[in-house]
Amino acid sequence: MNEKTTLPTLPEESTPKAQRKSKMGWVWFLVLVLAGAAAYYYWPKGTSAADGASSSGGTGSKKKGGGPTPVTAAKARRGNIGVYVTGLGTVTPLNTVTVKSRVDGQLMKVNYTEGQLVKKGDELIEIDPRPYQVALDMATGQQMRDQATLDNARLDLQRYETLWQQDAIQKQQLDTQKSLVDQLVGTIKADQSQIDAARLNLVYCHITAEITGRVGLRLVDPGNIVHATDSNGMLVITQVQPISVVFPVAEDSLPQVLTRWHAGQQLAAEVWDRAGEHKLGTGTLATVDNQIDPTTGMIRLRANFPNDNEVLFPDQFVNVRLLVQEKQGVTLIPSAAVQRTTTTTYVYLVKEDSTVTVRQIVGGVTEGEDMEIVSGLAPGDEVVMSGVDRLNEGSKVTVQIIGQGGRGQGQATGGASGAPAAGSAGSKGHAGGKGKGQ
Numbered sequence: 001m002n003e004k005t006t007l008p009t010l011p012e013e014s015t016p017k018a019q020r021k022s023k024m025g026w027v028w029f030l031v032l033v034l035a036g037a038a039a040y041y042y043w044p045k046g047t048s049a050a051d052g053a054s055s056s057g058g059t060g061s062k063k064k065g066g067g068p069t070p071v072t073a074a075k076a077r078r079g080n081i082g083v084y085v086t087g088l089g090t091v092t093p094l095n096t097v098t099v100k101s102r103v104d105g106q107l108m109k110v111n112y113t114e115g116q117l118v119k120k121g122d123e124l125i126e127i128d129p130r131p132y133q134v135a136l137d138m139a140t141g142q143q144m145r146d147q148a149t150l151d152n153a154r155l156d157l158q159r160y161e162t163l164w165q166q167d168a169i170q171k172q173q174l175d176t177q178k179s180l181v182d183q184l185v186g187t188i189k190a191d192q193s194q195i196d197a198a199r200l201n202l203v204y205c206h207i208t209a210e211i212t213g214r215v216g217l218r219l220v221d222p223g224n225i226v227h228a229t230d231s232n233g234m235l236v237i238t239q240v241q242p243i244s245v246v247f248p249v250a251e252d253s254l255p256q257v258l259t260r261w262h263a264g265q266q267l268a269a270e271v272w273d274r275a276g277e278h279k280l281g282t283g284t285l286a287t288v289d290n291q292i293d294p295t296t297g298m299i300r301l302r303a304n305f306p307n308d309n310e311v312l313f314p315d316q317f318v319n320v321r322l323l324v325q326e327k328q329g330v331t332l333i334p335s336a337a338v339q340r341t342t343t344t345t346y347v348y349l350v351k352e353d354s355t356v357t358v359r360q361i362v363g364g365v366t367e368g369e370d371m372e373i374v375s376g377l378a379p380g381d382e383v384v385m386s387g388v389d390r391l392n393e394g395s396k397v398t399v400q401i402i403g404q405g406g407r408g409q410g411q412a413t414g415g416a417s418g419a420p421a422a423g424s425a426g427s428k429g430h431a432g433g434k435g436k437g438q
Helices: 002-006 009-042 047-055 130-165 171-204 251-262 419-428
Strands: 069-075 077-092 096-099 105-110 123-127 206-208 213-215 235-238 243-250 268-272 279-288 298-305 317-334 345-350 356-360 362-367 370-375 382-386 397-401
Touching: 069 345, 077 251, 077 298, 077 362, 077 370, 130 171, 171 206, 243 251, 243 317, 251 279, 251 298, 251 317, 268 298, 298 317, 317 362, 317 382, 382 397
Parallel strands: 069 397
Antiparallel strands: 069 382, 077 243, 077 317, 096 235, 105 123, 123 206, 213 235, 243 298, 268 279, 268 317, 279 298, 317 370, 345 356, 345 382, 362 370
């Protein structure tokens, strides 16, 4: 009985100890696995990375291999730039004529086609002239009859004057005859006016162009009866050569315009399409309005354009640029090279050793793709246009000059390590030229 009771007690005492040892083994195993993973991901790369950092002087990690940054640059140059006053204008014809009838009658002929360019004096429309020809004949006949009566009255006056001198008639009879002659003279003048009116109506039956211009759409068709009292015209003629553009400018720009305009200078004006992409013509300032609009603070100007190619169309919206001054011999750079912050304006200047430095500038007039530099740069300086997002103060660069070859391009693309630095320095002395071999 004692053996039976002692045998099962041994496993009960040893089992908890074995379980504790097994759990501790798994814990140490997990610790070793985590330590190995951390060493794998966070341990330095070894001697190759250290050697690369030492060979590049500690800058290789920043520049990802130590190679210079390729950029595109442009040279500051000396040139001229214009100061413009701009505005959105409306093409306005110098003359527009709505042709109406001055007489009543039937429209017989139309001697033009819609959209035709007509000259002053060209016959456009014919109204039935027959009623007015009849009126002219009647007035002529009336005048002939009254003229015969006047002639007879004058003969009687001569007889009465002779008889009065012979004391054969009374003075009253002579005076009555003189009055009759004067009345008939007035009748003849009235008849002549009737003849002139009839002839004028005949002229009005043949309607001619009062100006040289382009005819619009026909408003009345042949066969219709027209009246002098009609509110609508029969056609509209618009002068298109030359033509004007009326555009408003801010009152702040008025002094510089008036200073030169009152001095007798002809201010050149350019007209562009509404998108500002295509130049439509060149003209001159014609006049300035006599008052400023108090609600907008704008004043209207009119510029005339030859419009030889007829690209300007009445009531068309266009952009106008009025040249008020041309600055000569100033320093110019492309506007794309200018960088701005909230407080400064600067450029990346390429130095002689093919590195860049930040140079603060003072800008002036901007016109198109060019910007005037008041201070900070001189003609011949190279400024970076593209690739500035990868640059810092002192960054090494390989330069591609716009319109020229590159500076140090051959060395930058070479396969040997360390060649970029040597190539950049050597390219500055390449026969004194930048990209001369390109």
